[in-house]
Amino acid sequence: MSDKEIFIPPWEMHDLKRVRKLNLNKLETPCYVVDEDSLERNLKILASVKKRTGCKILLAQKGFSSFHYYPLIRKYLDGVCASGIFEAKLGREEFKKEIHIYGPAYSDKDFNQLLKISDHIILNSFSQLERFKPLMKKAKNVEFGIRINPEYSEIECDMYNPAGKMSRFGLKSYELKDKDLSIISGIHFHVLCEENSDTLERVLKHVEEKFGEYISLPNIKWVNFGGGHHITRNDYDVEKLVTLVNDFKKKYKKQVILEPGEAVALNAGLLVASVIDIKKMSFGVDVVILDMSASNHVPDVIEMPYRPTIIEASAPGKQKFTYRLGGPTCLSGDVIGDYSFEKPLVVGQKLIFCNMAIYTMVKNNTFNGVGLPSIYNYKKSGQIKLVKKFGYKDFKERLG
């Protein structure tokens, strides 16, 4: 079968030759294989955007926080963004550069700790701003920002739309009217999800129209454009992004910050699973039980939902043998989908899932007593190294 016939979305960019060189026999499944060279390729693209615009780029830890890779990522990016105290701590301990945090709300306890370890703290409401004002006034070396809701986004799925009418994220422009904003140094918005720079262009128009007067305030030093920029995807228009950032900086004279999660580790990881049983079914599609689970290891398959790409597998019926792939849990919906293969699958065979570094390890759980996949590192030389292995203890320790 030629590479062309393999079912791969246009922007899935795994280097198939390298994937095929992977010595699958060496891997204990289920496992993630992080492709260090692909990660570095992404980082070089991000570094080129920084160089050409002078913007700052942060790793959004929400999407990828395998800190084994922080020393590498640190060489290219300026810091991390965190969504809560634990991500902020992880960034402080392991990344050691700038820590920017945005959370929908902070408890008093967390806010006090965040003051000690953050560079930027972004607030989501005026009630929190008023509540923490006395502490903010005394804080040294911390800058504060507010998140705005531009009320414009092109995300169709409500689950992922932070700019919807009912969204709890950000302040709408009317809420800023006549407010004292002198304590803040920055403005943050985040309304993109897996988008190209033409969407950012349209978003910026709305942001400028609704919030231009606030962005222009002399105390505002930076504007954070959030994440969702799919910068490292092969059809992403980097030139347009560079122009947009440079034009914005020229017009407002403010620092621009981007905080992508996906783009950092896009197509830089695989999930390898083994077939543990094949069950003949009367409804025409045989069921394969894998040692990986949608609900434990790739919950976005169910939540989003989406259909992951599997090397050498196609849409159902396209190749000779179609199977329904299911996980080892007792959740009926723990199904990855129907896929077809050229040859019949056999017990013990390994399947390779693409683009599995992002929003996977960070979302793992041990529901139903299913173990966490090991993490391996894969390097240019073909070298495979175990980064981390998990066991029964990791399951038990979370429960009592």
Ligand SMILES: *Cc1c(COP(=O)(O)O)cnc(C)c1O
């Ligand atoms: C999720 C999130 C990001 C990262 O988004 P990606 O889609 O992974 O690039 C960045 N900033 C904020 C505030 C987020 O919620």
